[in-house]
Amino acid sequence: MDERIPILKLGKALLVTIQVDMHDRLALALEEDLTQKIVATGARGVLIDISALEIVDSFIGRMLDNIAGVSRILDAETVLVGMQPAVAITLVELGLNLSGIKTALNVERGMKMIAQTVRASDDSDDGE
Amino acid sequence: MATVPNQTSNLGAIIAQHRDEILAGWLRDMIGTTRRSDLIKESELRTQCSQFLALLAQATAQSTDVQSAPFERLREMLSEISRTRTIQGFTARECATFIFSIKRPLFTAIRESLGKDSNAMADEMWRTSELVDGLGLFTTEAYLKTREETIKRQQEELAELSTPVVRLWKGVLALPLIGTLDSERTQIVMENLLKSLVDTGAEIAIIDITGVPTVDTQVAQHLLKTIAAARLMGADCIISGIRPQIAQTMVHLGVELNVVSKATLADAFAIALERIGKAVTTVRPKG
Numbered sequence: 001m002d003e004r005i006p007i008l009k010l011g012k013a014l015l016v017t018i019q020v021d022m023h024d025r026l027a028l029a030l031e032e033d034l035t036q037k038i039v040a041t042g043a044r045g046v047l048i049d050i051s052a053l054e055i056v057d058s059f060i061g062r063m064l065d066n067i068a069g070v071s072r073i074l075d076a077e078t079v080l081v082g083m084q085p086a087v088a089i090t091l092v093e094l095g096l097n098l099s100g101i102k103t104a105l106n107v108e109r110g111m112k113m114i115a116q117t118v119r120a121s122d123d124s125d126d127g128e
Numbered sequence: 129m130a131t132v133p134n135q136t137s138n139l140g141a142i143i144a145q146h147r148d149e150i151l152a153g154w155l156r157d158m159i160g161t162t163r164r165s166d167l168i169k170e171s172e173l174r175t176q177c178s179q180f181l182a183l184l185a186q187a188t189a190q191s192t193d194v195q196s197a198p199f200e201r202l203r204e205m206l207s208e209i210s211r212t213r214t215i216q217g218f219t220a221r222e223c224a225t226f227i228f229s230i231k232r233p234l235f236t237a238i239r240e241s242l243g244k245d246s247n248a249m250a251d252e253m254w255r256t257s258e259l260v261d262g263l264g265l266f267t268t269e270a271y272l273k274t275r276e277e278t279i280k281r282q283q284e285e286l287a288e289l290s291t292p293v294v295r296l297w298k299g300v301l302a303l304p305l306i307g308t309l310d311s312e313r314t315q316i317v318m319e320n321l322l323k324s325l326v327d328t329g330a331e332i333a334i335i336d337i338t339g340v341p342t343v344d345t346q347v348a349q350h351l352l353k354t355i356a357a358a359r360l361m362g363a364d365c366i367i368s369g370i371r372p373q374i375a376q377t378m379v380h381l382g383v384e385l386n387v388v389s390k391a392t393l394a395d396a397f398a399i400a401l402e403r404i405g406k407a408v409t410t411v412r413p414k415g
Contacts, residue, residue, distance in 0.1 A: 080360075080362075081362060083360050083361050083362070084326075085319065085322030085323055085325075085326060085357075085361065087360075088322055088357040088358075088360040088361050089318060089319070089322070089357055091357075091360055092353045092356045092357045092360070093353075097356045097359075097360075098360060103359060103360055103361065103362040104362040105325065105326075105329055105330075105331070105361060105362040105363065106329070106362075109331075109362065110362075
């Protein structure tokens with residue numbers, strides 16, 4: 001059985017905490033699982049906590065960007081939280097600015113961001 | 129090396145014999161060439177010179193190799209002299225001339241002592257010349273070493289001084305940049321900023337570039353990298369303090385920063401407060 005990264009459902013958001021070293025297959029599996037889960041649960045936000053991630057390469061960087069892209073198409077907003085300074089510098093030096101992804105310093109703020117967007121879209125739904 | 133270690137020379141005896149003449153001739157030569165009366169007192173110089181001569185006489189009695197053990201005290205003294213002279217503001221040439229100007233009085237003394245035996249005189253002169261050259265080079269080396277140490281220390285101090293991260297409010301950091309941004313400094317600035325973001329949990333960082341003399345495409349690139357890295361960690365950046373000429377240059381160069389920029393740090397701070405939901409109000413004083 002393949003190693004998988006757990007995806008937790010928290011209200012209208014999905015919470016992914018990456019606590020192991022990301023290797024390429026794991027990242028691909030995560031993208032796959034997350035896509036399925038968004039559709040299955042109708043989640044409006046995805047929070048990816050990478051505070052334990054120490055090493056990134058261009059592939060992982062691109063995977064994060066892809067996940068955000070897929071989520072956006074499925075009407076869920078991705079927030080990346082807890083990035084380490086060294087990881088941020090590495091990604092910038094690799095030319096990966098991840099401009100499509102929202103970021104926050106920690107899980108708490110990330111959840112607040114998602115809650116805001118969910119509420120905003122709910123309000124506009126009610127207005128119709 | 130041409131000199132044979134532990135080869136004894138008569139120089140020690142000659143110096144002891146003609147000490148006063150050599151000293152007088154040496155000081156005269158130095159006054160004629162490069163003695164800087166504005167930087168060093170004559171009495172101090174005289175003390176240094178006589179001390180040097182005494183040590184030289186002592187050392188040459190045992191060896192003529194500058195790197196050998198008998199010369200250790202002399203080397204120490206020369207290091208100390210060039211160190212203090214560097215700090216006093218002597219040039220490299222002035223420092224080396226201190227040693228080289230001893231040649232003429234030494235040669236005169238040798239000629240007086242060994243004038244009858246031309247072979248012995250030639251040998252002694254060659255040895256002395258080599259010895260003085262060795263000491264001169266040693267002095268120059270010591271001088272350069274002191275200089276290098278000074279430069280290195282100043283560089284480190286500058287790097288530390290010029291990249292502070294200041295906390296303006298809870299959740300708002302300011303980064304006043306002073307001086308030109310090169311790759312190395314950008315790296316330090318970026319690391320400092322990101323570390324402070326983690327430590328303080330700030331959401332907004334204001335990068336103030338009032339002290340940056342020029343902004344070309346490369347500096348802009350470095351700024352953008354810093355901003356991108358801060359954004360990845362979940363903090364927004366505001367640029368402030370772009371001077372009028374710099375704004376013009378940036379537009380002419382086609383540099384686009386694509387971030388919120390404000391003319392002054394105060395304006396940027398106002399925006400930052402607004403974003404974190406705080407406001408500055410006037411309070412009527414009591415009484």
